[in-house]
Amino acid sequence: MMSRRPLNDKAILSARPPKNTVDASRPYAFLVEKECQANGDIDDVAVLFLTNRECPYRCLMCDLWKNTTDERVPVGAIPEQIDHALHRLPAASHIKLYNSGNFFDPLAIPPEDYEAIATRVNNFKTVIVENHPRMGGDRVRVFFDILRTMNPAVTFEVAMGLETIHPAALALLNKRMTTAHYRHACDSLLALGIALRAFILLRPPSLDEDEGREWAMRSIEFAFDCGVATVSVIPTRGGNGVMEQLRRDGLFAPPSLASLESVMESALALERGRVFVDLWDAERGSVGEANGSLRIERLHQMNLLQRVIPQP
Numbered sequence: 001m002m003s004r005r006p007l008n009d010k011a012i013l014s015a016r017p018p019k020n021t022v023d024a025s026r027p028y029a030f031l032v033e034k035e036c037q038a039n040g041d042i043d044d045v046a047v048l049f050l051t052n053r054e055c056p057y058r059c060l061m062c063d064l065w066k067n068t069t070d071e072r073v074p075v076g077a078i079p080e081q082i083d084h085a086l087h088r089l090p091a092a093s094h095i096k097l098y099n100s101g102n103f104f105d106p107l108a109i110p111p112e113d114y115e116a117i118a119t120r121v122n123n124f125k126t127v128i129v130e131n132h133p134r135m136g137g138d139r140v141r142v143f144f145d146i147l148r149t150m151n152p153a154v155t156f157e158v159a160m161g162l163e164t165i166h167p168a169a170l171a172l173l174n175k176r177m178t179t180a181h182y183r184h185a186c187d188s189l190l191a192l193g194i195a196l197r198a199f200i201l202l203r204p205p206s207l208d209e210d211e212g213r214e215w216a217m218r219s220i221e222f223a224f225d226c227g228v229a230t231v232s233v234i235p236t237r238g239g240n241g242v243m244e245q246l247r248r249d250g251l252f253a254p255p256s257l258a259s260l261e262s263v264m265e266s267a268l269a270l271e272r273g274r275v276f277v278d279l280w281d282a283e284r285g286s287v288g289e290a291n292g293s294l295r296i297e298r299l300h301q302m303n304l305l306q307r308v309i310p311q312p
Helices: 009-014 077-086 113-122 138-150 167-172 179-191 210-225 242-248 257-268 292-305
Strands: 029-036 042-049 096-097 126-131 155-163 195-204 230-235 274-277
Touching: 009 230, 029 292, 042 077, 077 113, 096 113, 113 138, 126 167, 138 155, 155 179, 167 179, 179 195, 179 230, 195 210, 195 257, 210 257, 230 257, 257 274
Parallel strands: 042 096, 096 126, 126 155, 155 195, 195 230, 230 274
Antiparallel strands: 029 042
16 A cells, blocks of 8 residues: 555544543443453453543544543542443453543543542452553552552553554554554563553554555564563454545555454464454454354454364
8 A cells, every 4th residue: 555644633633523422420331251361261351441531642543532521530430430330240350441542641540549440440350451652650550559459469451552563554543652662661561560461453554455464463473572461453443534534545444354364363373472353343344255254253262262263
C-alpha cells in the first residue's frame, strides 16, 4: 500500500460519528470470559468495561472513545461501577478493569479511588488494567502497593498497546510513542514486579496483507523481547470515521481470516508466552470466507488450549 503523512488530532476528531450515551455510575459493559492461564488452567475472567473520561491520545484506529465521558467522572463513580458489575456477574478468579483509555490517567480513574478499587478486587488472583506506555509514573507504584498490601499473592498485570513496530505505520497511528518508549515502559513495570500484556494490530493502515502478517510477527517478537508474557493480536477494524476515509483512499483494508490464522499459528510456535487473537466481531469480518464459522471456532480453541490444532 502507499503511505501518507500522519493525521493530527483535529482531522481524526472531525471524522468521528457521535459518542454513545453513557452513565458515569455504570460500566458500559461487563461479562465473564474463559482464558488460558500461564499454568495451562482455563479460568473464568471477569471483564469490566468502565465508563470514564476519554483517552487524551487520539490514536487513529481507536474506537473505544465511543463509550466515554468528556469530563472526569466523580470520585466514587469507578468503585460504584465495579460494585454494579460484580454483584451481577458469576464468580471468577481473575479480573480485567478495562477502561477505554488509561487506568493511570488521573482524569480517567481518580487516584482518590485507588484504595476503594483495590478493596473491591483484592480477592482476585490476577488484576489486569490497560494503560498507554507513556502514562502512569508513580501512580502505578502507588496503586500496586495498595493492592499488594491487601493481597500479597496478587498478580498485577498492565496491558499496553504496542500496535506495531513498523516505523511508518506506528507514526501514522498518532499514538505518540516509539518502540523506545514501549521498551522503557516495560522495563519500569517489570522492575516493580508487574506482569505485562501487549496489544498487537494485525494489518494497521498503510500495510498490505503480506506486510501485515510480517510486521505482526515482528511486533510480537519485539514484545516478547521486552519481557511481555501475554500477547493479544487484534485485527485492525474500521468503524470510527477516519478508518473509513483511509479505506476509501486505498490506505486500509481489514486483514483476512487466513492472515489471522497464520499469525496465531506462527506466534504459538514461538513458545515464548501466551498468545490470544481477538475474535470480537469475527463473524462479521469473515463474511464470504470459506468455512468461516469453523475457522473462528478453531481460533477460539487455540486461544483456550494455547496450541495449534488441525484445520477443520
